[in-house]
Amino acid sequence: MSYTSDEMMTVTAARTLRNGMTCFVGIGLPSEAANLARRTHAPGLVLIYESGTIGAKPSALPLSIGDGILAETADCVVSVPEIFNYWLQPGRIDVGFLGAAQVDRFGNINTTAIGGDYGAPRVRLPGAGGAPEIAAACREVTIVLRQSPRSFVGRVDFVTSVGFGDGPGSRERLGLTGHGPRRVITDLGVLEPDPRTCELVLTGVYPGVTVPQVREGTGWDLRVSAGLATVPPPTDAELAALRELRAAGQHHPRSATAGSSQMTGAIR
Amino acid sequence: MxxxxxxxxxxxxxxxxxxxxxxxxxxxxxxxxxxxxxxxxxxxxxxxxxxxxxxxxxxxxxxxxxxxxxxxxxxxxxxxxxxxxxxxxxxxxxxxxxxxxxSHAGMANRYAAGAAGLPFAVMRGYRGTSLASQTAGVAEVTCPFTGEVLTAVSALxxxxxxxxxxxxxxxxxxxxxxxxxxxxxxxxxxxxxxxxxxxxxxxxxxxxxxxxxxxxxxxxxxxAPGGAHPSYALGYSARDNDF
Structure with missing residues (x-):
C-alpha cells in the first residue's frame, strides 16, 4: 500500500507507545499517533488530555483536547487544576506526546512567538498551554512535528517548554523531574538526543529518504548516528487503522468533531 | 442568593x-x-x-x-x-x-489560589522557560521545610x-x-x-x-439556551466546528 510522509510519521510515533503506558496527549499530530497506538498494538494505552479526561477511549479522532467524546469515554474526568497538580506534576505519567512550531538542537520547544521580539513578534503562535509542565514532569517526552529549516533551528526564538535547556546538566540544575525528550519524530525520520551531549542526532530515516535531505531540513549542522537505521514502512494493518481513524473523525455521528476535516497539528 | x-x-x-x-x-x-x-x-x-x-x-x-x-x-x-x-x-x-x-498549570494554580483566599500558589513550573522572564506574577519561592526551590504564581x-x-x-x-x-x-x-x-x-x-x-x-x-455555541454543552449541543 502506498503512503504519505505524514502517515509514516504518525505510524512511527505510534510504535513508540507500549500497551499499558500512560500518555499525556497534545492535540493534532501527537493525538493522532496516540489514538492509532491504542487502536492497534496498545489497546491498554491510557490517554490523558489536559482538559481533565483520564483514560479516554475515543472511537473517532478528537479535534480538540476538550471534545465531548473524550469526557464520555474517559475512566474519569477531573478539573483542570487537578489534572496538572495531582496527575501530571508528581511524575505519574510515563510519556508526554507533544507537537511544536519550532524545536532546537537541545529539544527545547517554541509554541509562543517567532521572529522579532516577544513584544512585537513576526508570527504570534498560540502559546504554552499545558506543554511546559508536560515537558518538565512526564518521565519522557516524544515530540512530533514536520521537519524544515524553519522548524528545526539551532536555538528556539522563545523557550516555551524546556527540553535539555543549554545542554548537559540543565534539567538537573532547573529541578525538572522528568528525563526530557526521548525522541523527535518528523516526516523525514527520527532524531534522538546523544546521551553525552544532549544534542539531537539523526538515528532513523524513512524508506526513500536520504541523509542529505534530512540535513537540508535542519537548521543546524545535524550529526548522524553511527547506528543510523531505516525505519520499516507502515504495514497494511497500520495504514488501514490510521485511515479508518481519520475517516471516523470526520463522520462519527456522536462526535462533536463531525463535519470538519481540518487538522492543525502544526500550531500545537 | x-x-x-x-x-x-x-x-x-x-x-x-x-x-x-x-x-x-x-x-x-x-x-x-x-x-x-x-x-x-x-x-x-x-x-x-x-x-x-x-x-x-x-x-x-x-x-x-x-x-x-x-x-x-x-x-x-x-x-x-x-x-x-x-x-x-x-x-x-x-x-x-x-x-x-x-502556562495552563500556572493559570489553573492562580485561580485555585484566588479561590482559596491565598496570595499565591506553589507549583513546579516555568523554570528554564522564557515565560518566567516575560511574565509578572511568577517568582521563585523556597520551601520552608525542605529548602527546595519551587515556583510561586500570584493569585487571580x-x-x-x-x-x-x-x-x-x-x-x-x-x-x-x-x-x-x-x-x-x-x-x-x-x-x-x-x-x-x-x-x-x-x-x-x-x-x-x-x-x-x-x-x-x-x-x-x-x-441562555445554546449560549455556548459554537462550543458545546454536553447533553445539550454538539461543537459546531464549521462555524
Whole structure:
C-alpha cells in the first residue's frame, strides 16, 4: 500500500507507545499517533488530555483536547487544576506526546512567538498551554512535528517548554523531574538526543529518504548516528487503522468533531 | 442568593468598564452568549482573563472591549488561530493589546489560589522557560521545610467570573458536568459572577461528575439556551466546528 510522509510519521510515533503506558496527549499530530497506538498494538494505552479526561477511549479522532467524546469515554474526568497538580506534576505519567512550531538542537520547544521580539513578534503562535509542565514532569517526552529549516533551528526564538535547556546538566540544575525528550519524530525520520551531549542526532530515516535531505531540513549542522537505521514502512494493518481513524473523525455521528476535516497539528 | 435575571440585566449589573473579567470554559461550555452581550453593551478597557481564549475573546478584542489579555493558550482548538488577537499583538491593530502570558498549570494554580483566599500558589513550573522572564506574577519561592526551590504564581482575583452551565434550579443553584475545566475556581476566585444556563429546572437531579455551585456563591443566573455555541454543552449541543 502506498503512503504519505505524514502517515509514516504518525505510524512511527505510534510504535513508540507500549500497551499499558500512560500518555499525556497534545492535540493534532501527537493525538493522532496516540489514538492509532491504542487502536492497534496498545489497546491498554491510557490517554490523558489536559482538559481533565483520564483514560479516554475515543472511537473517532478528537479535534480538540476538550471534545465531548473524550469526557464520555474517559475512566474519569477531573478539573483542570487537578489534572496538572495531582496527575501530571508528581511524575505519574510515563510519556508526554507533544507537537511544536519550532524545536532546537537541545529539544527545547517554541509554541509562543517567532521572529522579532516577544513584544512585537513576526508570527504570534498560540502559546504554552499545558506543554511546559508536560515537558518538565512526564518521565519522557516524544515530540512530533514536520521537519524544515524553519522548524528545526539551532536555538528556539522563545523557550516555551524546556527540553535539555543549554545542554548537559540543565534539567538537573532547573529541578525538572522528568528525563526530557526521548525522541523527535518528523516526516523525514527520527532524531534522538546523544546521551553525552544532549544534542539531537539523526538515528532513523524513512524508506526513500536520504541523509542529505534530512540535513537540508535542519537548521543546524545535524550529526548522524553511527547506528543510523531505516525505519520499516507502515504495514497494511497500520495504514488501514490510521485511515479508518481519520475517516471516523470526520463522520462519527456522536462526535462533536463531525463535519470538519481540518487538522492543525502544526500550531500545537 | 443568586438572582435569576435576563442576560442583559446580568451583564449590566455585574460588569463595568475597566473591570477584570474571566469568562472561563475549557473547549466545553464557553460563555459565548454572555461575551456577545458584553460587546453589545459596549464595555471598554476590560482586562480579559482566560486560559484558552478562543473566538469569543477574539471578537471582544476586535470590538475594542479589551485593554489587556491574561491567558495561557490563544487559539480555536483544532480549527485555527485568532486573527484579531494576532493583529493586535503583531501589528498593534486596531489598538495595542497588553498581554500577560502563563502556562495552563500556572493559570489553573492562580485561580485555585484566588479561590482559596491565598496570595499565591506553589507549583513546579516555568523554570528554564522564557515565560518566567516575560511574565509578572511568577517568582521563585523556597520551601520552608525542605529548602527546595519551587515556583510561586500570584493569585487571580477577577472582578467578575462569567461561565456557562448546563442548568440551574429556581433558587439559582448551578450544575454543570462533563469537562468542568477551571470554572468552579474562577467563580470562587472572583468578587462577582454571572452564570448563563441551558435550562432552569425544578430540581437538580444528580449527574456523574457534576460540579454544583450553591446559589449563595453565585451572583446572577440568566437563561441562555445554546449560549455556548459554537462550543458545546454536553447533553445539550454538539461543537459546531464549521462555524
Amino acid at each position: 443568586a438572582e435569576i435575571v435576563s442576560l442583559a440585566e446580568a451583564v449590566a449589573a455585574a460588569i463595568g468598564d475597566g473591570d477584570t473579567v474571566a469568562m472561563e470554559g475549557f473547549t466545553h461550555l464557553i460563555p459565548h452568549a454572555a461575551g456577545h452581550e458584553v460587546i453589545r453593551q459596549g464595555l471598554r478597557d476590560l482586562t480579559l482573563v482566560r486560559m484558552t481564549p478562543d473566538i469569543i475573546y477574539d471578537q471582544l478584542i476586535g470590538a475594542g472591549c479589551a485593554r489587556k489579555l491574561v491567558f495561557s493558550w490563544a487559539g480555536n482548538p483544532g480549527v485555527g488561530s485568532l486573527h484579531r488577537f494576532r493583529d493586535a499583538v503583531e501589528h498593534g491593530w486596531p489598538v495595542p493589546l497588553e498581554i500577560e502570558e502563563h 482575583r477577577p472582578d467578575v467570573a462569567v461561565i456557562h452551565a448546563q442548568r440551574a434550579d429556581r433558587a439559582g443553584n448551578v450544575q454543570f458536568w462533563g469537562i468542568t475545566g477551571v470554572q468552579k475556581e474562577a467563580v470562587l476566585a472572583s468578587a462577582r459572577s454571572v452564570v448563563t444556563v441551558e435550562e432552569i429546572v425544578d430540581e437538580l437531579d444528580p449527574r456523574p461528575n457534576a460540579v454544583v455551585l450553591p446559589s449563595w456563591v453565585v451572583g446572577w443566573v440568566a437563561l
